Amino acid sequence: MRRIRHSGAIQVNEYAGKKGRGGLTVSQPMHEDSYRPLFHFTPPSHWMNDPNGLVYYEGEYHLFYQHHPGGMTWGPMHWGHAVSRDLVHWSHLPIALEPDEQGAVFSGCAVVDREDTSGLFGGGSGLVAVFTHHDSDPSTGNPRQRQSIAYSRDKGRSWSKYAGNPVLSEPLPDFRDPKIFWHEGSRRWVMVIAAGDHVRFYVSTNLLEWSYTGSFGEKEGSHDGVWECPDLFELPVEGSEERKWVLIVSIGDHPDCPEGSRTQYFIGRFDGRTFANDELPERVLWLDHGRDNYAGVTWSDVPVGDGRRLLIGWMSNWKYANLTPTQGWRGAMTVPRELSLRRGEEGIRLFQSPARELLRLRRDGRQWRHIRLVPGQPFAPGVRGEGLDIRTVWKPNDADVMGIRLRHPGGGQTIIGYDARKQALYIDRTASGAADFHPQFACRHEAALLPEGGSVEIRLLIDRCSVEAIAGEGEIAMTDLIFPEGSGMEAEWFVEGGQAELLALEAHAMASA
Numbered sequence: 295m296r297r298i299r300h301s302g303a304i305q306v307n308e309y310a311g312k313k314g315r316g317g318l319t320v321s322q323p324m325h326e327d328s329y330r331p332l333f334h335f336t337p338p339s340h341w342m343n344d345p346n347g348l349v350y351y352e353g354e355y356h357l358f359y360q361h362h363p364g365g366m367t368w369g370p371m372h373w374g375h376a377v378s379r380d381l382v383h384w385s386h387l388p389i390a391l392e393p394d395e396q397g398a399v400f401s402g403c404a405v406v407d408r409e410d411t412s413g414l415f416g417g418g419s420g421l422v423a424v425f426t427h428h429d430s431d432p433s434t435g436n437p438r439q440r441q442s443i444a445y446s447r448d449k450g451r452s453w454s455k456y457a458g459n460p461v462l463s464e465p466l467p468d469f470r471d472p473k474i475f476w477h478e479g480s481r482r483w484v485m486v487i488a489a490g491d492h493v494r495f496y497v498s499t500n501l502l503e504w505s506y507t508g509s510f511g512e513k514e515g516s517h518d519g520v521w522e523c524p525d526l527f528e529l530p531v532e533g534s535e536e537r538k539w540v541l542i543v544s545i546g547d548h549p550d551c552p553e554g555s556r557t558q559y560f561i562g563r564f565d566g567r568t569f570a571n572d573e574l575p576e577r578v579l580w581l582d583h584g585r586d587n588y589a590g591v592t593w594s595d596v597p598v599g600d601g602r603r604l605l606i607g608w609m610s611n612w613k614y615a616n617l618t619p620t621q622g623w624r625g626a627m628t629v630p631r632e633l634s635l636r637r638g639e640e641g642i643r644l645f646q647s648p649a650r651e652l653l654r655l656r657r658d659g660r661q662w663r664h665i666r667l668v669p670g671q672p673f674a675p676g677v678r679g680e681g682l683d684i685r686t687v688w689k690p691n692d693a694d695v696m697g698i699r700l701r702h703p704g705g706g707q708t709i710i711g712y713d714a715r716k717q718a719l720y721i722d723r724t725a726s727g728a729a730d731f732h733p734q735f736a737c738r739h740e741a742a743l744l745p746e747g748g749s750v751e752i753r754l755l756i757d758r759c760s761v762e763a764i765a766g767e768g769e770i771a772m773t774d775l776i777f778p779e780g781s782g783m784e785a786e787w788f789v790e791g792g793q794a795e796l797l798a799l800e801a802h803a804m805a806s807a
Contacts, residue, residue, distance in 0.1 A: 339623050355379070401425065518551045521543050614734070690750065694713070700756065704778060723738070
């Protein structure tokens, strides 16, 4: 949820593609807004920011989101709502939660109350949403944030707010974005909530009455902005019998921070009361090294048989989110990502990969092997379209730089490259199209990436207004918005300063979701 300083669905054209001579071509009718993504979630209209209430229940993934149904900028917050059976194709539902006498409805979560611990379901099960009510204290006029609940007995199609709201209040100016889960070890619910420069923990046996148990973060990690949108979950460490807890915390924008809003994570231990960091306090681990992945949280209650921890984030940045040049809608989500833990030379780290369900959108796949790249002679095999899924494996040899240049019809370009001298992955959107809406949008940024066995692997998910790069086995992610002029783009592979070998290239057009 953004820091507070002291329906009708749009029909998206289905994929209609053909393979052109010597290349991969996807041809789609133009939407009335050429920036609306093909396979990233967007609201039917108006403003959207943080994902909220991510929960799986009776065959459906629920995605709620911060929504201003009357405007194109951040405003009085509601919970928009959509459902999906496959994380790819979404059906929009009516607004789930609206502002009331307690205030606007800020970010929060949802869980399945399977054992009716709340007593709200007559011995059955149902959905409980926990969210932040934001208003002004009538006695002082100062902003206040309190936690409330709502519940649904019909699979999320209608919601009732609890008569006893709010269920948790503290005299804190920043106190928002609750995330809760059932902690089997202590047989009670746990809440983690952001409180300005730290997170706080509360426990409950019934979701209605909460007790404080501890805090974390006052002197840990990055404090470039206000802490928001926490999440806490346990994952196995691949290749071992070890398990660790992951705490995700987003950081709001700050005028002195060129990166704007972004998200960090911590690896450590949770004893049912509070979190302990395994890293040094000053060590910062970034979830995403791009500019446009914020407020990411994970789905609750994914079936044990599935076993995945699935995350989605808001694909924007508070530095310019209110200004992006879209028409009739504003705000998109990243693709859903699968999270895992692996141990490397620097310790245990979080890895990400696009949700496997996205493979269903692939069309017209082509492959190339062992292509020699030389300076001044880019390899342009005809990979073009509005939506692309590209996997590239390079061997740098003596090249200084190697990369993928996305050429836009209007003359601009976006570069996703690897600087072999620095051993760094980078995205350069300085010439990617519309950028004059904010002076810090056009930029180049990078993240350290070591070759694996002498080669570098990058998977790109490219949509009409975004690039998501997942490097290696998922140890580095970079997500950036772009606003190219014209419809579609064409990819070419280039090197500078020496030769490189394109060991493997696989490219697919992506259908509309």
